Amino acid sequence: MKVLKQMLAIALVAILPALVSARWHPRRPAPPGEGEIEISVVRAWKKPVLWIDARPAPDYAREHVPGALSLNEDAWDAGISEVVLRANGSVPLIVYCGADCNASAQVAHRLRQMGLQPVYVLKGGWETWKRDHP
Amino acid sequence: MELHPSMSDTNVVAQYAFHNGGTYPVAIDSVKTSCGCTTATLDKKNYAPGEKGEISVNFDIGQRVGEQQKEIMVFTNDPREMMVLLRMKILIPEVLRIAPPFVSWEKGEAAQAKSIRVEVMSTNVHVVAALSGADAFKSELREITAGHEYQVLVTPVTTTNQMVGTIRLQTDFPSDRPRSFNAYAAVREKASLLSAP
Amino acid sequence: METRSSMKSFCSVLRWVLAAIFLYAGAMKAWDPARFALDIASYQLLPERVAVALALYLPWLEIVCGVFLLCKRCTSGALGILMILTLLFLAALSSAWFRGVDVHCGCFGFSNAKASYAWMTGRDLVLFSALLFCFKCYSKKGL
Numbered sequence: 235m236k237v238l239k240q241m242l243a244i245a246l247v248a249i250l251p252a253l254v255s256a257r258w259h260p261r262r263p264a265p266p267g268e269g270e271i272e273i274s275v276v277r278a279w280k281k282p283v284l285w286i287d288a289r290p291a292p293d294y295a296r297e298h299v300p301g302a303l304s305l306n307e308d309a310w311d312a313g314i315s316e317v318v319l320r321a322n323g324s325v326p327l328i329v330y331c332g333a334d335c336n337a338s339a340q341v342a343h344r345l346r347q348m349g350l351q352p353v354y355v356l357k358g359g360w361e362t363w364k365r366d367h368p
Numbered sequence: 369m370e371l372h373p374s375m376s377d378t379n380v381v382a383q384y385a386f387h388n389g390g391t392y393p394v395a396i397d398s399v400k401t402s403c404g405c406t407t408a409t410l411d412k413k414n415y416a417p418g419e420k421g422e423i424s425v426n427f428d429i430g431q432r433v434g435e436q437q438k439e440i441m442v443f444t445n446d447p448r449e450m451m452v453l454l455r456m457k458i459l460i461p462e463v464l465r466i467a468p469p470f471v472s473w474e475k476g477e478a479a480q481a482k483s484i485r486v487e488v489m490s491t492n493v494h495v496v497a498a499l500s501g502a503d504a505f506k507s508e509l510r511e512i513t514a515g516h517e518y519q520v521l522v523t524p525v526t527t528t529n530q531m532v533g534t535i536r537l538q539t540d541f542p543s544d545r546p547r548s549f550n551a552y553a554a555v556r557e558k559a560s561l562l563s564a565p
Numbered sequence: 566m567e568t569r570s571s572m573k574s575f576c577s578v579l580r581w582v583l584a585a586i587f588l589y590a591g592a593m594k595a596w597d598p599a600r601f602a603l604d605i606a607s608y609q610l611l612p613e614r615v616a617v618a619l620a621l622y623l624p625w626l627e628i629v630c631g632v633f634l635l636c637k638r639c640t641s642g643a644l645g646i647l648m649i650l651t652l653l654f655l656a657a658l659s660s661a662w663f664r665g666v667d668v669h670c671g672c673f674g675f676s677n678a679k680a681s682y683a684w685m686t687g688r689d690l691v692l693f694s695a696l697l698f699c700f701k702c703y704s705k706k707g708l
Contacts, residue, residue: 236641237641237642237645237704238642238645239642240639240641240642240643240645241642241645241646242642243639243642244626244629244630244633244639244642244643244646245626245646247629248622248625248626248628248629249622249625251625251628251629252621252622252625252626255595255598255621255625256621259598259621261596261597261598261599261600262598262599262621263598263599263602263603263616263617263620263621307405307430307431307432308405308430310430310431311431311534311550314532314552315532315554318470318472318532318552318554318556319530319532319554319556322556322557322558335439336437340436340437343434347469348468348469348470348552349468349469349470350470351603352599352600352603
């Protein structure tokens with residue numbers, strides 16, 4: 235009985251730092267079910283990430299995040315090889331498309347299905363990155 | 369609009385009917401789609417008051433699976449409604465469930481076969497071949513339960529170099545233009561523990 | 566008397582070692598909960614929401630248990646929790662092994678390392694045995 239009380243007390247004590255972490259940790263998990271990540275969180279990591287551009291090829295050709303790889307469902311086979319080689323589990327993959335499109339969510343979903351991780355979707359897409367890098 | 373293509377479909381077409389409910393002519397300047405897989409066509413661009421029209425949107429299924437959501441932006445010269453957003457949801461039936469869809473080895477790892485399980489999600493579909501697109505990988509198809517479950521054994525020829533390959537799973541459905549589905553294999557650099565934050 | 570004294574010393578050393586292990590493991594996971602959430606998800610056992618909640622909570626549970634062990638406070642409770650966590654992890658590992666799921670351990674925060682099932686199972690059985698031994702030490706009066 236004493237042991238159970240101690241376990242309950244310890245379990246309760248651990249809740250507070252967990253809540254603080256959930257609210258303010260720069261590397262807190264993305265909201266469940268979405269896999270989205272804010273540009274501020276990516277900036278706080280201060281480590282390399284692999285950007286994946288899920289927009290149509292002409293948009294990518296015009297302008298893209300420096301170093302980003304183009305991967306979309308129109309040309310999946312053409313783009314997946316390079317992504318697979320560069321995604322070895324130590325570099326987060328961040329997929330983006332336009333602010334109003336959901337291609338990034340679909341590309342991210344397929345990458346996760348392939349077992350690649352961690353994979354995030356940039357909240358606000360390309361437009362958010364542009365605003366963050368004027 | 370929600371569309372349910374059949375397993376043999378390679379594309380679906382949606383028709384969006386509209387009419388000019390105003391008192392002045394409206395011109396549709398352009399129609400933009402969210403990806404190259406979706407194309408929209410119009411009979412004409414100018415619509416008189418009361419005139420009806422239709423936007424035909426074609427979606428190419430390609431290698432896509434599952435739920436797809438596409439947006440079509442219609443730009444007009446009507447100052448009250450300069451852009452109209454049309455949405456279509458396409459529920460592509462799953463023909464094969466491939467698990468895992470991607471197998472990998474680290475450079476220097478033993479070049480042993482890894483298994484991909486293929487489950488057929490409907491009747492009258494058989495996997496007839498598993499072809500490796502690159503010489504770097506060998507693939508062997510084994511039938512576990514005819515027309516239902518298969519195993520594909522993928523083996524790299526060597527793990528000394530980085531390489532990526534596609535394993536094309538050929539089916540016999542539909543008979544006139546059988547579909548194929550891809551799995552992937554790769555030999556990659558060893559992940560570094562020290563690269564964690 | 567001498568045996569009892571030796572046993573008491575051994576139990577203390579074991580307690581410190583276990584405290585250090587779980588403080589380190591908890592800290593590594595608390596450093597990057599997003600990565601830990603994905604490691605939990607790689608076992609394909611739990612819904613994403615649960616994986617995220619556990620990724621935020623479990624590291625701190627380990628750290629708090631480690632602190633209590635070091636301070637010799639609520640020792641039995643801390644050991645009890647750690648034994649339960651180790652057993653649950655072993656169950657998850659066995660399930661993943663049986664299903665042929667390719668998991669990333671995530672045990673010490675470095676989720677890059679792909680799991681060798683035999684190694685992880687062996688390691689955690691040893692850990693559980695140490696926890697159980699320590700629990701028995703501190704459930705006796707006088708220690």
